[in-house]
Structure formats: C-alpha cells, structure tokens
Amino acid sequence: MSSQSAVREAVAVAVAANLPVILWGAPGTGKTSSVLALGARLGLPVEVVVGSIREPSDFSGLPVLRDGGTWFAPPRWAERLAEAGHGLLFLDELTTAPPAVQAAMLRVVLERTVGDLTLPDEVRIVAAANPPDQAADGWDLSAPLANRLIHLHWQVEAAGRVDFSYRRPSRRAGAHPEIVVPAMVSPVPAVAVVIDTSGSVTEPRLDQLLTELTGILNGVAGPNRRLRVICCDVAAHPVQEVRRAADVRLTGGGGTDMRAGLAAATALRPRPDLVIVLTDGQTPWPERRVAAEVVVCLIGEDGHAPEWAAAVRVPKEDRS
CATH class of the missing domain: 3.40.50.300 (P-loop containing nucleotide triphosphate hydrolases)
Known part of the structure; x- marks a missing residue:
C-alpha cells in the first residue's frame, strides 16, 4: 500500500x-x-x-x-x-x-x-x-x-514503470546494439510488518494474522522478495526476513506494547516506507506519528488504533 x-x-x-x-x-x-x-x-x-x-x-x-x-x-x-x-x-x-x-x-x-x-x-x-x-x-x-x-x-507518488534501471536490458536495445539502454522499472515500497504475539492474541487470531501476512507477501512484497517481520509482545523481538508466512517464528506471549514494535520497525535500515501492524488493538500506542506511514490491521472488535494511523478492521472468524 x-x-x-x-x-x-x-x-x-x-x-x-x-x-x-x-x-x-x-x-x-x-x-x-x-x-x-x-x-x-x-x-x-x-x-x-x-x-x-x-x-x-x-x-x-x-x-x-x-x-x-x-x-x-x-x-x-x-x-x-x-x-x-x-x-x-x-x-x-x-x-x-x-x-x-x-x-x-x-x-x-x-x-x-x-x-x-x-x-x-x-x-x-x-x-x-x-x-x-x-x-x-x-x-x-x-x-x-x-x-x-x-x-x-497528501503526496503524489509514482505508479507503474517510471524509473530507469540497467539491471536488465531494455526491449528497445536491439535497434541500437552499440548503445546500452536502461529498462523502465516500477518503484517498490519497503515494507515492515509488526505482529502482535502477546498473551491477549489467541491461537485462532494468530491464524488470522498469518493469513493477513500471506496477503501482504503476495500483494506488497511480490514474488521472490523477502519481508521484514517483527514479533512483539511487551518488547520487540529480533527482526525476521521471510518469504512465506509459514517461515515466521512466532515468539512472545507476554504483555502488549506496540510502541516497542513500532520503535523497532522505524529503527530498521533501510527504513521502511510503510509499517503494517497486525494486532487485536489491546495495546498502548505512541502518542505522536512515527517516522513511517502506518496501517493497523485490527483483528476482532475490541481493540483500537491510534488516531494518526490508518486502520482496517478484520472481523473475528467464527470457528463454531
């Protein structure tokens, strides 16, 4: 996004x-x-x-x-x-x-x-x-x-293939083989994901969070690209680079503090353009906007997102 x-x-x-x-x-x-x-x-x-x-x-x-x-x-x-x-x-x-x-x-x-x-x-x-x-x-x-x-x-952002790269040849290179012509490429945003692994997130909700992560990998990271993932309960755990949701090691189970997760995500280098937080929302949040765009994916109806972040609510699955 x-x-x-x-x-x-x-x-x-x-x-x-x-x-x-x-x-x-x-x-x-x-x-x-x-x-x-x-x-x-x-x-x-x-x-x-x-x-x-x-x-x-x-x-x-x-x-x-x-x-x-x-x-x-x-x-x-x-x-x-x-x-x-x-x-x-x-x-x-x-x-x-x-x-x-x-x-x-x-x-x-x-x-x-x-x-x-x-x-x-x-x-x-x-x-x-x-x-x-x-x-x-x-x-x-x-x-x-x-x-x-x-x-x-409101920021205007490039869409489609708008930049040049020499990493692969242009299809027009055949017309002038003596000239190295760059190809057009699409800008790809750097994305990090923070997953709430606190004790308030039940097993069914963790399954939902991983389902959302699969969608993020397919839609944002793209094929053959790694996504940086941080598990967070009361503290942020070491960053993981994954290609599939199944590769994520879910660590945590204590209290909840997404302030720690967002601080760890924005401290990554290169800094992400977008941080997606997957959580039940039962957590304290930073009082001010952080140094990246943030989208909070809320699982269930109980939690909340900070006013400065965009929020998407995913209803709790009925497993009865």
Whole structure:
C-alpha cells in the first residue's frame, strides 16, 4: 500500500468517525477526485464548496425577512445536504479563501451551522488546502479553524514503470546494439510488518494474522522478495526476513506494547516506507506519528488504533 493509499484510508476512518479532516497537498494532485470517489463508495452525496470563490455570506447566510423577523438564509448546497439528511461537505481551497471567509467557515466546522440552518449529524466534513507557498495569492490557515481539523498530508507518488534501471536490458536495445539502454522499472515500497504475539492474541487470531501476512507477501512484497517481520509482545523481538508466512517464528506471549514494535520497525535500515501492524488493538500506542506511514490491521472488535494511523478492521472468524 502506498502512502497515498494510507492517507485515503485515514480519510475514510475520519469520515466514519464524523471527525473533520483536512488534506494538505499541491494543486492538481487529485485531492478533489479522491473525496468524490470516497463519497461514491460510501453512497453519500458530496457538495464541493470552493473557498476562493465564496463570500462570508455563503456560510453565515443572507439576511431576509421571514415571518416578521430576520432569517439568515443558507445557500443551496447547505439546503441540499439538509434535505438528504447525510452527505460529505467538501471545503476546497481553504488557503485561497480570504481570512473573512475562513472566519465564516469556522462556524460551519465547529457548530455544523450554515446561516440559520443546522446541518444533520450525518453530514461529514472534509477539507483540502494548498500550502501557502504553492497557492496563488494564498493565506495561512487561521489558527481557530486549523485547531478544529485533523491534518493529513497528501503526496503524489509514482505508479507503474517510471524509473530507469540497467539491471536488465531494455526491449528497445536491439535497434541500437552499440548503445546500452536502461529498462523502465516500477518503484517498490519497503515494507515492515509488526505482529502482535502477546498473551491477549489467541491461537485462532494468530491464524488470522498469518493469513493477513500471506496477503501482504503476495500483494506488497511480490514474488521472490523477502519481508521484514517483527514479533512483539511487551518488547520487540529480533527482526525476521521471510518469504512465506509459514517461515515466521512466532515468539512472545507476554504483555502488549506496540510502541516497542513500532520503535523497532522505524529503527530498521533501510527504513521502511510503510509499517503494517497486525494486532487485536489491546495495546498502548505512541502518542505522536512515527517516522513511517502506518496501517493497523485490527483483528476482532475490541481493540483500537491510534488516531494518526490508518486502520482496517478484520472481523473475528467464527470457528463454531
């Protein structure tokens, strides 16, 4: 899984938890299309509101006379979300919105209120912004608004065969045999796996963890490649390099502390691009993001993952 895929999963987790989240990334890198695809996947209507072309009244409402009093009428995008009863509100280009517009957006994010209309609880908020140095006429994100959002960094990554290598000849070399032509190769992320082998992980769950490891070996490591695996209970055990899940020596059985496992994984050299943690989630976690992208695969329904990591929950198998 690429770091961009991990960010997509993290956004999905934030949306499921109804926590407002912001994606930081350069212009034209697919942030909007990713949010639209998430809405389609979840069956949610998506309203895209571009901050750079909006006025404060688009969020605070326009004053109109109604029933002898003043009513701050919401815009149509807010009415459509209210009528649907659920959806994704995508606030785009926040750092190209003037400070007055950002101030008006704060009430939408904080109170879920647009004018005199309160959005349903099932309306999720996702935002996107370009760093000010990459946005034309940009402003810094205001501190009150920034403090209400979970911040994720959107990175563009190469896909397919995009780099050159002399390790194997190019198919075009026959046309000019006197010239050594490099072949195109695909980037392969460095992956490490931390397996929870504490006493709380039962034998059936260990079997599930090894099944997930087989999928990781096939999908991420690829054929004939070794995967670095660390077993961890209350301490991290020595790293193992394996080609098959059956090659892993499951060591442990004591308490649980995935902080030790993540510290050992990020201390590996070369440092992994991605660390996958296979666990029941009944463990303490580092308070801050570690020096690699992390995906937590949770077995069962009891445990939890840290807020800064992407999480995938695998239901406990019924062996009855």
